[in-house]
Amino acid sequence: MLSQPRSGLLAAWGNALLAGFVSPDDAVLAMVGEDAVHRVEGLPGETGPVGLTLALGRLRALGVTGYRVALPAPGHPLGLCGPPEFNARALDAEEAVIAVGAPYGLVPEVSAVGPEGDRHVSVLWHCLPVREAPPADVPSLGEAERELSEALREAAEVLSGLDVAASGPVAEAIVDAYRARAEAGREVLAPGYPQRAVRVLEQAQRVGLMIELAYEHGHGGAVSASEMAARGEALRPVERFARRAQVASYNAYVEERERNGPGAGV
Known part of the structure; x- marks a missing residue:
């Protein structure tokens, strides 16, 4: 985990x-x-x-x-x-x-x-x-999931064009981030949280790992200053949306209670 x-x-x-x-x-x-x-x-x-x-x-x-x-x-x-x-x-x-x-x-x-x-x-x-x-x-859980997926697709296209994702760990992390949505939820949240929150949090965590690896090992073909700047431009919104998705996942309990009334649980 x-x-x-x-x-x-x-x-x-x-x-x-x-x-x-x-x-x-x-x-x-x-x-x-x-x-x-x-x-x-x-x-x-x-x-x-x-x-x-x-x-x-x-x-x-x-x-x-x-x-x-x-x-x-x-x-x-x-x-x-x-x-x-x-x-x-x-x-x-x-x-x-x-x-x-x-x-x-x-x-x-x-x-x-x-x-x-x-x-x-x-x-x-x-x-x-x-x-x-x-x-x-702070977005809703559904909004966070949609925007993170869209930002991830766009970033993957940019990074692939720059050859940033050529190194093995980065490529694997990008693929892993996509697969996270289809995986059965593991207990990355406390008992009682909705499975959608688990799925979104796990995807956000894996995207965070992808960003970290891209910065550490992602020079690839991006050797010029302009290409490295383009890499940063591609990663910044993904990093922002990943943090928004994490917050939305942790806050799903409160969101659910506010939607269904004070007596509702997660």
């Missing part, structure tokens, strides 16, 4: 916990993943950092009914809703979780110590006030 942002894991498993699909212990275990420990600071009523189990319970008591994901990048505040102070911290971290039902957001601060291969990674989530407003530039 391709890696997921920590905000995605927290939101997805937090939503599954709220919906009653998983126990608090299982949710926290999935959220922490391969990290050593996650703690939350800044929660109302707490004087210092607390564990995830207590933090999730406290947020629920404060009125939280769901979690959204933000994956902002410079010039693209994807999923953010303000205020500026929160947006700035989320942009620095390149991710955040925004609660639904109560005006709070969580931004991770990651610390790692130790040598490569034996690192101790800890995460401190900063709980901060957010503006209760629609998140910026």
Whole structure:
């Protein structure tokens, strides 16, 4: 399974916990993943950092009914809703979780110590006030799936014309990205999420891998400055749409509830 942002894991498993699909212990275990420990600071009523189990319970008591994901990048505040102070911290971290039902957001601060291969990674989530407003530039799941597929086709044509996709890993990644839509969904999201969200998230992750490989190994025939610029122009919208698709997938729980009413689950 391709890696997921920590905000995605927290939101997805937090939503599954709220919906009653998983126990608090299982949710926290999935959220922490391969990290050593996650703690939350800044929660109302707490004087210092607390564990995830207590933090999730406290947020629920404060009125939280769901979690959204933000994956902002410079010039693209994807999923953010303000205020500026929160947006700035989320942009620095390149991710955040925004609660639904109560005006709070969580931004991770990651610390790692130790040598490569034996690192101790800890995460401190900063709980901060957010503006209760629609998140910026977040598409519906269906819209995200359509635009990502279209952008991927267009980019593949451009990259093939530049001979960027000539190297084996890049070519395989492009083909893999197309095949992802037809594959049976694996558990890349928490229990209870719709299979369409699983499919879209997996495709977005594979497209992200394709972009990474294209930048690392994709010189191919694109040896001139103009050809390399064309490669960047082809990849930028795909990268943007891949992030939009990830956010739409993680937010599918909230989208479903808003569409079907407060009593609806995922």
